Amino acid sequence: MWTASEDYKDDIRLSQEILNRLIEAYRKIRNTFRFMLGVIPDFNPDTDMVPPEKLLLQDRWALVRFGELVDKIRSFYDTYDFHAAVRNMLDFLVLDMSAFFLHMSKDRLYCAVPTGIERRSAQTVIWQILDGCLRLMAPLLSFTVEEAWGHFGKKADAPDSVFLTSLPDASDYPTDPELMTTMAQFFEVRDIVLKALEESRAAKLIGHPLAAAVHLQLVADSEHQKAVMYFGKDLPELLAVSRVTLENVASLPPDTIAVAQVTPITDERCPRCWNHALTIGTDPNHPELCARCAEAIRSIENDP
Incomplete structure (x- = not known):
């Protein structure tokens, strides 16, 4: 080498x-x-x-x-x-x-x-x-x-x-040139989120990123807003947090493409995936798990 x-x-x-x-x-x-x-x-x-x-x-x-x-x-x-x-x-x-x-x-x-x-x-x-x-x-x-x-x-x-x-x-x-351009714009927003998460951890506001909810402010109809919206429900996975909410605003300060606000989540944590999901307790057979993990367990149990 x-x-x-x-x-x-x-x-x-x-x-x-x-x-x-x-x-x-x-x-x-x-x-x-x-x-x-x-x-x-x-x-x-x-x-x-x-x-x-x-x-x-x-x-x-x-x-x-x-x-x-x-x-x-x-x-x-x-x-x-x-x-x-x-x-x-x-x-x-x-x-x-x-x-x-x-x-x-x-x-x-x-x-x-x-x-x-x-x-x-x-x-x-x-x-x-x-x-x-x-x-x-x-x-x-x-x-x-x-x-x-x-x-x-x-x-x-x-x-x-x-x-x-x-x-x-x-x-x-x-x-897929369009996807690559969109992803490059998403990475710019992701960098802002990662910085906000790191600052929140340093301030002892959160521990693990999965204990965080991220609120993103983006200019409506901007290229970065469209890039973030492109990934829809997969945003928490892409940002490695439990919850993401979006707010479209008319404008942001100059040279600012997004504003990320991090808040701790106090909801119960799924012991299997560690996500703080709102669906915990909705499955009667696996009340301690989130709905996705309960579905995965059923699939494993039913696998011949």
Whole structure:
């Protein structure tokens, strides 16, 4: 990994500090692969794959984003810019996947109905991205990728070794410029929410983000308001809080795209998903659970 991460067109550098940074980077890559493998053991790509048009919007975004990455990495390979390939792959796995997509998908992966569309949609994208990542990184992290490939739930006709496959192609993944623009605008609002949550935690107003309700003020009919509305009921998941309310206002201070207000939630917490849901107690068979978790438990109990 050190060899690939160095720009051979410049002076080659080696120090303990550089090696320590690479050790940390490798640990993050390996942990991300391990997490992805751990959330798809019950996923059969031959029977459980959700078609692109039925994917949840946030899942479709991740797949489109990976397609963009594939195009970049293959261009770097064509020009022998291996250090750029390593840097871009690391940024994708650490920032796009681990810090955002995988983190916000945990609730669905752990708590949703096991065979429901919400969980299968996330698993579909994680499977496709992991499959592509392993093939894409095989020239750079050969032993690690081959090890992961051996634990990967592959398609029935997949070869036993990753080195008997081919590199993924950007055309294998969907494109959606409108979604990418919308998501970029949503991320700007999300940054404001994350800052408000951090300030509330520092002030001891809340502990865990799931104990928070976020009230968002956005200018009516603005691009950022439309971007937030685009995700509808999935906003709490995307912002990793229990509740989100929206208020359309006529205007905000200059250079302000949104205002986020955080308040603690005092409602009862579901012991299964940790969300402070208003539906706790509505299911007579599982009065301690929220409605979604009660449905998931019934599905598990009825699974033959």
